[in-house]
Amino acid sequence: MKQSKLAGHLLSALTLFIAFAMFFPILWMFMTSFKTEAAAISFPPKFFFAPTLENWQIAIFDSPFLRYLRNTVSITFFSTVLALLLGIPTAYAMAFYPTKRTNSSMLWIMSTRMLPPAGVIVPIYILFLQLGLLNKQMGLVILYAAMNFPLVVWMLRSFMLELPYEVIEAARLDGATLWQELRQVIIPLLIPGIAATSLLALIFTWNEFFLAVNLTSSLDAAPLSVYISTFKAAQGNLFIAKMSAAATAAVIPVLVAGWVAQKQLVSGLTMGAIK
Amino acid sequence: MASSSMTTNATQKRSKLELRKYLSSPGLLFLIIVTQVPFVVAIYFSFTNWNLLRPNSKGFLGLGSMWRNYARILTNSTFYTVLWNTVVLTISVVVITFIFGLAFALLLNRPFPGRALARTLLISPFLMMPVAAAVLWKNILLDPASGLLSYYLQFFGVSRFYALEAFPMPSIIAILSWQWIPFVMLILLAGLQSLPESTIEAARIDGATGPTMFRFIVLPHLQRFIELALLLETIFILSEFGIIFVTTTGGPGIQTTNLPYQIFLEAFSRWNVGRASAYGIFAVILANIIIVLFLRVLNNNNQAEVPA
Numbered sequence: 258m259k260q261s262k263l264a265g266h267l268l269s270a271l272t273l274f275i276a277f278a279m280f281f282p283i284l285w286m287f288m289t290s291f292k293t294e295a296a297a298i299s300f301p302p303k304f305f306f307a308p309t310l311e312n313w314q315i316a317i318f319d320s321p322f323l324r325y326l327r328n329t330v331s332i333t334f335f336s337t338v339l340a341l342l343l344g345i346p347t348a349y350a351m352a353f354y355p356t357k358r359t360n361s362s363m364l365w366i367m368s369t370r371m372l373p374p375a376g377v378i379v380p381i382y383i384l385f386l387q388l389g390l391l392n393k394q395m396g397l398v399i400l401y402a403a404m405n406f407p408l409v410v411w412m413l414r415s416f417m418l419e420l421p422y423e424v425i426e427a428a429r430l431d432g433a434t435l436w437q438e439l440r441q442v443i444i445p446l447l448i449p450g451i452a453a454t455s456l457l458a459l460i461f462t463w464n465e466f467f468l469a470v471n472l473t474s475s476l477d478a479a480p481l482s483v484y485i486s487t488f489k490a491a492q493g494n495l496f497i498a499k500m501s502a503a504a505t506a507a508v509i510p511v512l513v514a515g516w517v518a519q520k521q522l523v524s525g526l527t528m529g530a531i532k
Numbered sequence: 533m534a535s536s537s538m539t540t541n542a543t544q545k546r547s548k549l550e551l552r553k554y555l556s557s558p559g560l561l562f563l564i565i566v567t568q569v570p571f572v573v574a575i576y577f578s579f580t581n582w583n584l585l586r587p588n589s590k591g592f593l594g595l596g597s598m599w600r601n602y603a604r605i606l607t608n609s610t611f612y613t614v615l616w617n618t619v620v621l622t623i624s625v626v627v628i629t630f631i632f633g634l635a636f637a638l639l640l641n642r643p644f645p646g647r648a649l650a651r652t653l654l655i656s657p658f659l660m661m662p663v664a665a666a667v668l669w670k671n672i673l674l675d676p677a678s679g680l681l682s683y684y685l686q687f688f689g690v691s692r693f694y695a696l697e698a699f700p701m702p703s704i705i706a707i708l709s710w711q712w713i714p715f716v717m718l719i720l721l722a723g724l725q726s727l728p729e730s731t732i733e734a735a736r737i738d739g740a741t742g743p744t745m746f747r748f749i750v751l752p753h754l755q756r757f758i759e760l761a762l763l764l765e766t767i768f769i770l771s772e773f774g775i776i777f778v779t780t781t782g783g784p785g786i787q788t789t790n791l792p793y794q795i796f797l798e799a800f801s802r803w804n805v806g807r808a809s810a811y812g813i814f815a816v817i818l819a820n821i822i823i824v825l826f827l828r829v830l831n832n833n834n835q836a837e838v839p840a
Contacts, residue, residue: 354549377812482663
């Protein structure tokens with residue numbers, strides 16, 4: 258008995274150690290962002306140092322960072338809103354007015370999320386070129402809305418199926434119009450589900466790179482992921498700390514969103530296939 | 533379900549309600565336009581010799597030679613190298629993340645103080661923007677002059693070790709695995725937590741212990757979670773682009789060029805619309821094989837599952 262208790266403690270310690278080791282690269286980036294450039298490239302690496310905020314000042318405020326951040330925020334916001342506007346009615350119809358084809362439609366919707374973007378990047382590029390959507394936020398908003406539409410439909414449909422049906426039926430018997438039913442009954446009950454879905458959409462949209470780098474390049478449209486990727490080439494040895502500051506700032510919103518939405522993360526990652 | 537307890541005077545109302553099934557139309561139409569139309573256009577482009585650098589070359593190849601782009605791809609060794617790279621990358625990452633993801637999920641599936649913290653720390657690599665992760669690994673952790681790995685390896689007599697140059701493909705596999713272990717872990721953990729306590733108790737009473745329990749109770753229960761996690765992961769790793777773009781740009785040579793990166797090169801550095809589209813069709817076919825498997829697993833589950 259005593260032995261198994263010791264084994265239990267050792268397992269717990271091992272788990273915490275592994276968790277810390279997996280997180281360490283992110284922590285190291287965070288620490289590096291507070292070093293001076295000299296300390297950031299010092300050999301041996303410095304674990305203890307006098308922190309400075311200078312890198313953050315330069316990387317965030319004396320750089321185009323905020324312009325890209327603004328692009329990411331507005332692209333993320335509008336694409337999520339568009340996905341919700343199109344997705345909520347679809348989820349509603351699929352949940353409450355199923356037909357013979359509903360099941361296969363749902364599977365088809367999910368399959369579109371899994372298509373390789375590389376397979377259609379050329380026609381999208383050419384179509385965007387002709388429609389004037391190249392290098393425009395609107396272009397990415399449309400694509401990301403389509404990318405998040407399956408997530409919205411699958412998640413919100415499963416949330417809708419869990420709503421107390423008597424409440425919805427009562428509203429219908431009282432002669433509520435569709436708009437009243439959605440506005441006064443379903444949406445209020447669905448707020449937690451919509452919030453969780455939006456957080457997951459935020460994670461995918463914020464981190465997307467392939468479409469972004471091929472369809473946008475300018476300061477007016479390109480999101481943060483495109484900006485961060487420009488750090489791939491070492492720009493002299495005096496940029497590690499500032500790069501760390503910019504990268505840390507770029508990943509923090511998604512880390513926080515993911516931590517907050519931990520409970521829904523699994524169903525979101527599997528489009529609600531696993532609850 | 534929808535019309536289960538309608539009152540009799542509501543036939544008219546019902547037919548009006550029935551119209552609500554069309555509420556899905558705008559969304560579905562949008563999805564068709566954005567995801568299917570480009571695919572149809574890609575098929576057409578793949579039968580042209582269009583190159584953006586030669587504006588006149590915009591034409592259909594003609595019935596006789598319409599398969600030229602495909603033939604050129606299939607008769608060139610580049611395609612097979614790229615395909616091999618894609619398969620090696622994907623399978624390696626899936627196997628590694630499965631082993632570690634399962635191990636970590638088992639470790640996390642027992643109550644202990646600090647468990648929530650461990651879980652939070654463990655999922656973080658997956659949440660990280662992939663290009664930021666790539667920049668972090670390339671410039672901070674793996675840098676030969678100032679990186680942590682290089683520093684620790686000098687105690688073993690290796691100086692200025694640059695993993696991305698010495699072992700480009702394994703390095704990319706390592707970075708991707710670091711990002712995707714949490715994904716597999718999360719799904720398998722959800723699977724473990726959905727195993728009813730009573731099943732474990734019953735097996736224990738029947739005398740099952742550690743390895744037997746795992747082999748005959750836990751693993752069969754986990755099977756569908758494992759299938760869904762690994763197939764979903766496969767689909768996304770097949771499309772991996774950002775980490776290669778940042779760390780190796782597909783090199784040296786084409787040693788780390790996978791299918792998406794090859795398409796990117798054909799399209800946006802050679803501007804060869806025709807051939808890039810043909811490559812794209814191969815990527816779609818490859819993905820569809822996995823998607824079909826995934827949907828089959830999913831559908832079987834839905835039918836096997838008794839709704840609670």
